[in-house]
Amino acid sequence: MSDAVLLPAETVSPKAATATARMAANPSVVAGLILVGAVIAIALLAPLLAPHDPYAQDLTRRLVPPIWHEKGVWANPLGTDNLGRDYLSRILYGARISLLIGLSVMLISGLIGTTLGLIAGYFGGRVDLVISFIITARLAMPVVLVALAVVAMIGGSLPVVILTLGLLKWDRFAVVMRSATQQVRSLDYVAAAEAAGASRLRIITGEVLPNVFPHLIVVATVEAGSAILLEAALSFLGLGVQPPLPSWGLMIAEAKNMMFFSFWLIAIPGTALALLVLGINLLGDGLRDVFAPDGRG
Amino acid sequence: MGGAPAREAVLEVKDLSVTIRTPAGPLHAVRDVSFDVRRGETVCLVGESGCGKSMTSLAIMSLLPSTATRQASRLVFAGTDLTRASRSEINALRGNRMAMIFQEPMTALNPAWTIGNQLIEVYRHHKRSGYAEARERAVDLLAKVGIASPAERLGQYPHQLSGGLRQRVMIAMALMCGPDLIIADEPTTALDVTIQAQILRLLAGLQREFGIALLLITHDLGIVARIADRVHVMYAGAIVESATTAELFARPCHPYTRGLLSCLPRPGTTKAGTRLGTIPGIVPSLIGGIEGCAFRTRCDYARAECAKTLPVRTPSATHRYVCVEEFATETELREASA
Amino acid sequence: MLLYTLKRLGLAILVAAFVSVVAFMLLRLSGDAAIAIAGEGARDEDIELVRRTYGLDRPLIVQYMDWLLTTLSGDLGESLYFKTDVAALIADKLPVTFFIGSFALLFALALSIPLGVLAAVFSGTWIDRAALAIAVVGQALPNFFFALVLIMLFSITLRWLPVSGSDTWAHFVMPSIALGYYVTPPMMRLVRAGMIEVLNSDYIRTARAKGLPSASVVFKHGLRNAVVPVVALSAVQLGYLLGGSIVIETIFALDGLGYLAYQSITHKDFPVTQAVLLLLSLIYVLLTLVSDLINAFLDPRMRVA
Numbered sequence: 018m019s020d021a022v023l024l025p026a027e028t029v030s031p032k033a034a035t036a037t038a039r040m041a042a043n044p045s046v047v048a049g050l051i052l053v054g055a056v057i058a059i060a061l062l063a064p065l066l067a068p069h070d071p072y073a074q075d076l077t078r079r080l081v082p083p084i085w086h087e088k089g090v091w092a093n094p095l096g097t098d099n100l101g102r103d104y105l106s107r108i109l110y111g112a113r114i115s116l117l118i119g120l121s122v123m124l125i126s127g128l129i130g131t132t133l134g135l136i137a138g139y140f141g142g143r144v145d146l147v148i149s150f151i152i153t154a155r156l157a158m159p160v161v162l163v164a165l166a167v168v169a170m171i172g173g174s175l176p177v178v179i180l181t182l183g184l185l186k187w188d189r190f191a192v193v194m195r196s197a198t199q200q201v202r203s204l205d206y207v208a209a210a211e212a213a214g215a216s217r218l219r220i221i222t223g224e225v226l227p228n229v230f231p232h233l234i235v236v237a238t239v240e241a242g243s244a245i246l247l248e249a250a251l252s253f254l255g256l257g258v259q260p261p262l263p264s265w266g267l268m269i270a271e272a273k274n275m276m277f278f279s280f281w282l283i284a285i286p287g288t289a290l291a292l293l294v295l296g297i298n299l300l301g302d303g304l305r306d307v308f309a310p311d312g313r314g
Numbered sequence: 315m316g317g318a319p320a321r322e323a324v325l326e327v328k329d330l331s332v333t334i335r336t337p338a339g340p341l342h343a344v345r346d347v348s349f350d351v352r353r354g355e356t357v358c359l360v361g362e363s364g365c366g367k368s369m370t371s372l373a374i375m376s377l378l379p380s381t382a383t384r385q386a387s388r389l390v391f392a393g394t395d396l397t398r399a400s401r402s403e404i405n406a407l408r409g410n411r412m413a414m415i416f417q418e419p420m421t422a423l424n425p426a427w428t429i430g431n432q433l434i435e436v437y438r439h440h441k442r443s444g445y446a447e448a449r450e451r452a453v454d455l456l457a458k459v460g461i462a463s464p465a466e467r468l469g470q471y472p473h474q475l476s477g478g479l480r481q482r483v484m485i486a487m488a489l490m491c492g493p494d495l496i497i498a499d500e501p502t503t504a505l506d507v508t509i510q511a512q513i514l515r516l517l518a519g520l521q522r523e524f525g526i527a528l529l530l531i532t533h534d535l536g537i538v539a540r541i542a543d544r545v546h547v548m549y550a551g552a553i554v555e556s557a558t559t560a561e562l563f564a565r566p567c568h569p570y571t572r573g574l575l576s577c578l579p580r581p582g583t584t585k586a587g588t589r590l591g592t593i594p595g596i597v598p599s600l601i602g603g604i605e606g607c608a609f610r611t612r613c614d615y616a617r618a619e620c621a622k623t624l625p626v627r628t629p630s631a632t633h634r635y636v637c638v639e640e641f642a643t644e645t646e647l648r649e650a651s652a
Numbered sequence: 653m654l655l656y657t658l659k660r661l662g663l664a665i666l667v668a669a670f671v672s673v674v675a676f677m678l679l680r681l682s683g684d685a686a687i688a689i690a691g692e693g694a695r696d697e698d699i700e701l702v703r704r705t706y707g708l709d710r711p712l713i714v715q716y717m718d719w720l721l722t723t724l725s726g727d728l729g730e731s732l733y734f735k736t737d738v739a740a741l742i743a744d745k746l747p748v749t750f751f752i753g754s755f756a757l758l759f760a761l762a763l764s765i766p767l768g769v770l771a772a773v774f775s776g777t778w779i780d781r782a783a784l785a786i787a788v789v790g791q792a793l794p795n796f797f798f799a800l801v802l803i804m805l806f807s808i809t810l811r812w813l814p815v816s817g818s819d820t821w822a823h824f825v826m827p828s829i830a831l832g833y834y835v836t837p838p839m840m841r842l843v844r845a846g847m848i849e850v851l852n853s854d855y856i857r858t859a860r861a862k863g864l865p866s867a868s869v870v871f872k873h874g875l876r877n878a879v880v881p882v883v884a885l886s887a888v889q890l891g892y893l894l895g896g897s898i899v900i901e902t903i904f905a906l907d908g909l910g911y912l913a914y915q916s917i918t919h920k921d922f923p924v925t926q927a928v929l930l931l932l933s934l935i936y937v938l939l940t941l942v943s944d945l946i947n948a949f950l951d952p953r954m955r956v957a
Contacts, residue, residue: 153663154670157933157940159895162913166679166925169917246794250899253796254914269797276800277808287797295792302788375861409862416861421854425953426876435872436862471952487862 036307045303052296060112067106068092071263075101083281095285098268099275104282107263108289114264115245115293118179122244123237125183130190131233135221137191138198148191155188161250168256178257182244193236197229204228231308238301242294249290265290321352324495324527325374325412328388332369335381339601343369343382345551351495356521356528358538358559361548364597367531370548371497374529375414376404392494410440413488417500419480423472429483430468437490455486459516478509485516492524499531514541535578539563544632547571550597550608555635567629567641569613607637615639660944664937671933672723676716679922723930729923733916738927741912746931749908752900753893755824756832757886764836765875765882768843772878773870775848783844787837795896799830799903816905827904831897835889839882846878853877880950887943891936 040046059066075097082089083096083104095104137148167181201207202225210220249266251257258264260271265286272282332344344366351357359367373384376396389396391412394403408414416422424432433452437443449468456464459482472480481501488496498517502510518541521528532538538545538559545562547555547570555568566572576591595612598604607613610620619638628634635641694702703709707718722729728738771783806826807815817823850856851874859873898910905911909928916924 150663150667150670153940154667154674157667157671157936158674159892159929159932159936161896161898162917162929162932163675163678165898165914165917166929169920170679242792249794250796254899254902256917266794266796269800273800276804280804283797283800287794287801290794290797291789291792294794295789298788298792377857377861405863405865407863408860409864414861416854416858418854422858424855424859424873424877426951427873435864435868439862439864439868473953484858 039307040304043303043307045299046307047303049296049298049300049303052292053300056112056293056296057116059109060116063106063109063113067103067109068094069103069106071102071106071110072261073102077101080275080279080282082279083285086281096279096281098272098282099279104285107268108265108285111263111265111268111286111289112293114175114258114262115248115290117175118182118248119241119245119293119297121179122182122186122248123241125179126185126187126240126244127190127233127237129184130187130192131194133187134191134194135198135225135229138195139202139217139221139225141199141202145195148195152188152191152195155185158185160185160247164247164251165254165256168251173251173256173259175258175262178248178251182247186240186244186247189240190233190236193232194229197232198225201225201228231304235301235305235308238297238304242297242301245290245294245297321354323350323352324392325351325529326388326390327370327374328386330370330373330384330386330389332366332373332378333383333385334369334379335383336601342600342604343551344373345604347546347548347551347553349546349553349556351527351529353494353527354521354525355543356518356530356541358530358532358542358545359548360532360535360538360545362533362597365548366551367533367548368499371414371499371529371531375408375412375497377414406440409436410491411493412495412497413491413493415481415484415488415496415498415501418504419477419484420504422484423480425472428469428471429475430470433468433483433487433490436487440491451490452486455489456483458489458520459483459486460512461486477505478513481505481509481513482516485513485520489520489524493526495527495529496521497529497531500533501530502537503533510537517541535574547574550604551600552608552636554609554637557630557633557635561630561633565629565633567627567633568609568635568637569615569639570609571635572641573612656948657945660941664941668930668934668937671937672720672930673716675926675929675933676719677712679926680712680715719926723927728927731916731921731924733919733921733924738923741924742909742927742931745907745909745912748906749894749897749901749910751824752827752831752897752906752908753890755828756893756897757835757890759828759832760836760839760889761882761886763833764840765843765879767836768840768882769847769870769875771840771844772847772851775844780844783840787840790833791837793833795830795834796899796903798833799826799900802826802830803903823904823906827897827900827906830903831893831900835893839885839889842882842885843878846881847874850874850878880947883950884943884947887939887946888936891932891939894935895932 078093078097078101079099081093081097081101084091084094086096089096093103093105095108097103098107133148133152137145164178164181164185168177171177207220207224210224215223248257248264249269252264252266253270255270258267260267268286269283272279272286276283327350328348330344330347331342334341334343347366347370349357349359359370361367369378369382372378373382373386374389374391374396376384378384384397386397391407394407396404399407423429430449430452433455434445434448437448437451438445441448452468453464456467461467461479461482467475467483472483475483484501501517502513505513514537517528517530520526530537530541542559544558545556546553547562547568549570555562555566555571557565562571563575566575570593573591573593577593579590593612598608598611600608606621607624610616613620615638617638624636624638626634626636627640629641707715710718726739728742730736731738731741734741767783767786771780774780803815803826806813813826814820814823851870856869856873859869864873894909896910897908898914900906901908901910902914909932913925913928915921916928
């Protein structure tokens with residue numbers, strides 16, 4: 018468009034000074050932080066907030082409805098499940114499992130994927146070809162199926178689930194980091210560092226990584242949310258975390274057969290999952306908007 | 315131009331202003347621009363990048379971006395008041411009786427459809443005609459704009475054509491429905507110099523043949539000299555000088571016009587070794603109100619009065635400029651007594 | 653174009669081969685197959701017998717080559733659990749999964765394209781924000797939870813649709829929605845982003861300058877260009893949907909490939925698991941190839957090269 022009017026530099030409006038200020042102004046980031054923060058607080062304070070022991074069964078008080086039903090009692094504000102365990106306590110402790118899964122899988126897969134992506138993006142050539150091939154092959158495998166198969170062989174438990182998912186879900190990290198690195202790679206300050214004789218490792222960690230960091234954060238949030246949902250699905254199928262752990266996905270599985278009369282048994286953990294992942298996604302979306310003006314894509 | 319009877323005005327523009335909303339404030343891209351274009355004549359709006367000439371053409375075609383507002387005391391095309399026309403009335407005129415040719419033929423055509431499709435659709439839509447009739451007209455016009463094997467070209471995609479050919483297709487597309495007015499926004503800027511001359515000749519010839527009113531936007535005074543009947547020089551959103559082409563080149567009055575002309579080497583006139591003129595300074599910001607003359611920051615003749623309302627001077631019936639200084643009368647008097 | 657296709661095909665085959673290796677190793681290495689086959693409480697001699705019968709005592713490479721060769725010749729082995737030919741089993745279950753996957757994709761497209769176009773045309777207004785909000789919430793909902801909610805709503809409360817089974821078309825409605833909604837948000841965003849970019853392009857301005865009606869501008873000129881990456885993505889998403897239908901099929905008791913995979917995994921039925929894994933990977937690789945070809949075909953700039 019040829020009609021951009023020339024402006025003297027002084028009249029260009031100043032943008033929000035720092036990234037922090039921009040984040041505070043972004044409603045998505047704020048909403049996401051509130052939701053995620055709330056869940057983290059709940060998880061950390063579970064022992065203080067939970068009215069009962071989440072594992073304590075009481076077969077005389079099975080399937081008590083939550084407080085908003087006419088038969089609800091304050092002793093069990095969210096009712097009890099079919100083994101008489103207090104649902105509120107289980108939900109609160111379940112937050113720990115979801116957060117633990119989300120965080121650890123994100124860290125493991127993030128480490129693997131980012132390393133692969135950085136190497137592929139920085140070195141290019143044959144190294145890139147090999148790594149891209151590996152990524153494509155990994156993408157071709159149905160994650161749920163492979164995770165199920167591995168867990169079935171080894172036996173389901175929290176560490177197994179974390180490791181399996183962590184070793185499988187690095188593809189998105191690799192793809193995004195690779196393209197981000199490629200973009201950064203051709204920029205001047207990288208060439209300057211290379212010309213100055215800096216070692217490759219220093220260049221990658223010192224010049225490239227800080228500049229692809231925004232992309233990393235955004236992908237990390239998406240992957241954390243995805244990992245949480247995946248664990249929930251695995252536990253729902255019986256091949257994830259094992260009972261009596263209060264994984265939200267497992268709680269839904271256990272309640273599946275009773276859902277017609279005790280719908281809250283699946284509604285509550287389901288909503289909890291949705292809210293947590295929603296918070297994470299909002300955070301990721303907001304961060305993407307905040308970082309986008311600095312460089313597209 | 316002397317003895318020809320006054321022809322009817324196809325387009326009348328009076329006090330046209332375009333303001334664009336920006337984070338820094340309102341940007342006055344076009345300020346009280348007035349001119350008209352008559353049947354069979356070529357009017358040029360000339361000025362440097364950013365002077366508002368493109369915005370003027372977009373304002374006339376109602377193609378302004380959503381951040382822009384348009385105001386005019388009079389904006390009439392062939393009897394229709396464009397400021398009061400409804401969306402459907404404007405759509406009925408666009409592409410039909412008033413057509414526009416854009417600067418970048420590379421991107422102005424849709425890459426996903428054949429050029430035949432794009433030519434035919436505008437005719438079928440406005441004339442409610444059948445496919446065969448529209449196709450025939452497309453072939454005729456492609457031949458008219460100088461494209462060989464027009465029937466085969468219909469099935470081609472834009473990316474298969476060169477820049478010059480694409481611009482010819484754009485011209486043909488503008489002509490499809492037999493418009494009364496064509497607005498051409500820098501139609502040759504993106505083309506090779508050799509192609510430029512061809513396209514200009516084509517436009518001039520078509521205009522003569524069909525008696526179309528042509529409004530040509532350009533930054534190139536050479537094009538003005540070649541093709542325009544009348545010229546309006548724009549600076550910082552306003553028209554600073556209006557004249558017939560002959561008058562403008564023979565007796566430029568406004569300091570900006572004179573500056574522009576001195577930048578150009580004139581074959582046969584400018585001696586070898588002469589320094590070409592420059593106009594020092596930059597265009598001022600158009601955000602916020604502008605008092606007086608926008609050119610005064612760069613003008614050799616600037617005075618205190620330049621910051622206030624400026625007098626309009628008319629050295630002749632067809633020559634008009636806005637300046638505190640009187641130029642033409644001096645030279646004319648001198649010539650008359652010479 | 654031909655060279656391009658051949659290169660992509662070659663790559664696809666390589667990837668499939670690589671995946672087959674990984675699939676094979678994964679199963680053999682994550683536990684002792686012989687024990688799993690022999691079952692719990694089997695005696696050592698029985699386990700040894702199983703090991704020798706199934707050739708599990710040979711080096712892994714040999715086992716893999718053997719499996720690869722028999723697989724390539726069409727023999728996928730026999731199911732340990734169902735005691736029938738694996739290939740026949742898969743052929744029997746594949747159609748159901750294919751239908752669900754396709755309907756899910758159609759549902760996703762039917763939702764994402766209109767929403768994306770609306771969001772783009774009315775970009776920045778409440779319509780845009782509402783569409784994005786729907787997308788964000790949709791991506792946070794666990795699919796098994798959503799499926800159960802759908803059942804609760806449409807089967808139990810409203811009694812419009814059947815809960816489980818795969819007899820009539822009505823049986824496929826909820827599973828398709830439960831499977832397809834999750835891929836709707838990314839597709840909607842892609843449509844929206846593409847449309848926003850396209851609507852700002854010069855040729856859209858030309859279309860408006862020609863006085864064409866809005867519908868023609870948005871759809872004929874706009875969407876036609878913006879939809880190309882979406883269609884290509886759809887092919888890839890179909891691969892993902894086919895692989896991700898395990899949960900949905902289990903909930904709705906649909907007799908498809910996903911449910912078969914689930915059963916084979918829980919019963920340690922290696923031949924079936926391996927075969928399904930390989931098949932799904934191959935389908936995914938092929939669909940990625942199809943996606944590339946679609947991209948090339950729909951963009952005239954690449955087609956007439």
